[in-house]
Amino acid sequence: MPEVQRMGLAEKEQQLIDDLNMFDEWMDKYQFIIDMGKESEGLPDAEKTDDLLVKGCQSRVWLKAEKVGDVLVFRSDSDAIIPKGIAAMIARLYSGHTPEEILAFRPTFVEKTGLAQHLTPTRANGLSAILKRIQQYALAYKTA
Amino acid sequence: MSYCVDISPLDKRVECWRSHFPQLRRKVHGRPLVYLDNAATSLKPRDVIEAVQQYYLRDNANVHRANHALGHASTTVYEDARKAVAQLIGAAATQEIIFTGGTTDSINALATALSKSYLQRGDVVLLSELEHHSNIVPWLELSQRMGIQLVYLPIAEDDDRVVKALEEHIERHRPRLLAVTHASNLTGRVLPIERMAEVARQYEVPMMVDGAQGVVHHRIDVAKLGLDFYAFSSHKLYGPMGIGVLYIRKKWHDVLPPFRFGGGMIDEVDYQSVSYAQAPYKYEAGTPHVAGAAGLLAAVRFLESIHWEEGLAYEQQLLRVAVDTLRKVDGIRLLGHEGGQYDPIVSVYAPKVHHYDLAVLMDQMGVAVRAGHHCVQPYLKKLGLKGTVRISLAFYNTEEEVEYCADALKRSIQILTG
Numbered sequence: 001m002p003e004v005q006r007m008g009l010a011e012k013e014q015q016l017i018d019d020l021n022m023f024d025e026w027m028d029k030y031q032f033i034i035d036m037g038k039e040s041e042g043l044p045d046a047e048k049t050d051d052l053l054v055k056g057c058q059s060r061v062w063l064k065a066e067k068v069g070d071v072l073v074f075r076s077d078s079d080a081i082i083p084k085g086i087a088a089m090i091a092r093l094y095s096g097h098t099p100e101e102i103l104a105f106r107p108t109f110v111e112k113t114g115l116a117q118h119l120t121p122t123r124a125n126g127l128s129a130i131l132k133r134i135q136q137y138a139l140a141y142k143t144a
Numbered sequence: 145m146s147y148c149v150d151i152s153p154l155d156k157r158v159e160c161w162r163s164h165f166p167q168l169r170r171k172v173h174g175r176p177l178v179y180l181d182n183a184a185t186s187l188k189p190r191d192v193i194e195a196v197q198q199y200y201l202r203d204n205a206n207v208h209r210a211n212h213a214l215g216h217a218s219t220t221v222y223e224d225a226r227k228a229v230a231q232l233i234g235a236a237a238t239q240e241i242i243f244t245g246g247t248t249d250s251i252n253a254l255a256t257a258l259s260k261s262y263l264q265r266g267d268v269v270l271l272s273e274l275e276h277h278s279n280i281v282p283w284l285e286l287s288q289r290m291g292i293q294l295v296y297l298p299i300a301e302d303d304d305r306v307v308k309a310l311e312e313h314i315e316r317h318r319p320r321l322l323a324v325t326h327a328s329n330l331t332g333r334v335l336p337i338e339r340m341a342e343v344a345r346q347y348e349v350p351m352m353v354d355g356a357q358g359v360v361h362h363r364i365d366v367a368k369l370g371l372d373f374y375a376f377s378s379h380k381l382y383g384p385m386g387i388g389v390l391y392i393r394k395k396w397h398d399v400l401p402p403f404r405f406g407g408g409m410i411d412e413v414d415y416q417s418v419s420y421a422q423a424p425y426k427y428e429a430g431t432p433h434v435a436g437a438a439g440l441l442a443a444v445r446f447l448e449s450i451h452w453e454e455g456l457a458y459e460q461q462l463l464r465v466a467v468d469t470l471r472k473v474d475g476i477r478l479l480g481h482e483g484g485q486y487d488p489i490v491s492v493y494a495p496k497v498h499h500y501d502l503a504v505l506m507d508q509m510g511v512a513v514r515a516g517h518h519c520v521q522p523y524l525k526k527l528g529l530k531g532t533v534r535i536s537l538a539f540y541n542t543e544e545e546v547e548y549c550a551d552a553l554k555r556s557i558q559i560l561t562g
Contacts, residue, residue, distance in 0.1 A: 059500040080498035
């Protein structure tokens with residue numbers, strides 16, 4: 001694996017923060033998230049199994065992890081477009097990194113983009129549930 | 145005391161009504177709040193907020209058996225609230241009003257009491273298909289615990305058909321209890337309670353009505369209707385959270401045993417025996433929510449002071465505007481509102497858009513609506529839906545707010561499908 005060519009998680013996160021903070025208006029941030037949701041390929045129906053459901057979301061969110069070589073690749077879907085966008089954003093951030101990298105990384109984008117303050121508590125819970133699920137996958141693949 | 149009664153035209157009066165609700169002045173996400181989630185809980189008039197505050201500032205002491213001035217003041221407020229509620233819903237006697245924690249608590253209490261003294265294995269409880277979970281789950285628990293059977297009455301758009309279906313269901317299933325909602329929290333559909341009560345009386349089936357929504361939009365007269373039980377919450381009726389009412393018709397006071405035990409509900413206690421007080425006290429163990437009662441009393445007085453009937457008539461007018469305006473929004477459908485009687489609640493869904501996404505964007509535009517299953521999952525499943533966006537109105541809402549909401553809905557759909 002050519003380490004040098006890969007962008008680190010922190011760098012990718014900063015890019016995500018810059019992308020979101022480019023917008024002053026929250027409606028524009030949502031538009032960005034919605035666009036992410038629309039662009040996301042999602043998961044084929046056959047792969048949307050109950051064991052992939054992230055508990056704690058108001059809408060149904062599926063998150064799937066696969067190991068490709070040393071790194072994990074995340075794919076996600078939701079029956080609602082905003083959670084789909086958020087899940088896709090997070091899946092993109094964490095895809096291509098080893099379980100060890102993911103476990104060592106402490107994300108700050110939720111605070112730095114204002115997502116934490118802006119989402120209602122139930123929605124913020126949904127977001128942290130997705131992040132927690134990522135960690136669980138990383139842990140499972142690390143020990144596997 | 146009277147508020148806003150001499151003010152005309154109507155829009156000026158609505159403005160005056162609004163001035164009594166401090167929350168209407170706040171902004172969300174930098175925009176003026178458009179609060180259309182009244183079926184979940186109403187906003188509180190200043191009088192209610194002040195009554196709760198005054199209670200703690202001045203009168204706080206425990207009720208009953210207090211031999212001092214504050215205890216007396218506290219008891220007076222509490223019992224005045226009971227009288228005011230009795231008058232509000234047309235109870236024949238004050239002791240028919242039992243204070244509980246809210247509608248859910250009331251129905252739980254009733255189900256428990258009935259399970260101990262009246263319902264037996266195999267008995268049928270007849271509910272409607274439109275019930276909120278709070279009028280399903282307590283009965284489901286009885287069905288699992290003691291084998292009562294639940295039968296659901298279909299609710300057609302046409303009242304005649306509802307009444308006919310009720311007769312048929314009673315003939316066929318011989319229910320021991322009819323427990324139905326006054327009005328649906330999902331669609332706003334008002335059940336023909338008066339005619340249903342008549343049928344129930346003919347067949348001698350006791351009747352419980354879940355008035356969580358209904359009491360907010362109707363002048364009800366439980367004695368005249370001959371209802372056995374009526375349950376509702378204070379917090380949807382402009383009062384504080386944490387207190388509610390279970391009306392128990394007097395003839396049941398000797399049948400229904402207490403459902404909670406402890407202080408305040410006894411006549412005499414020995415180490416090995418107990419005798420209970422008379423209703424309502426035998427149904428109210430422990431220290432009650434007196435501050436809540438003070439607030440509820442203030443809410444009832446507030447409604448009288450604005451001439452509540454005019455607010456109710458205005459709500460219906462606003463509902464017609466809402467239905468007409470929402471019908472014009474492309475890409476959405478309304479649940480019901482096709483002829484039957486409705487309270488000012490409209491549920492909409494967009495076949496191509498998730499209700500969750502709509503509510504998120506509408507919230508960004510300052511519109512508070514509720515998205516989800518609204519605790520009515522069985523009926524939604526019957527319709528093949530996962531959820532709706534629910535717009536629920538109160539007399540302090542305006543036509544401008546309704547139009548703004550419809551516009552926010554339209555813009556949200558465009559953003560999500562564009």
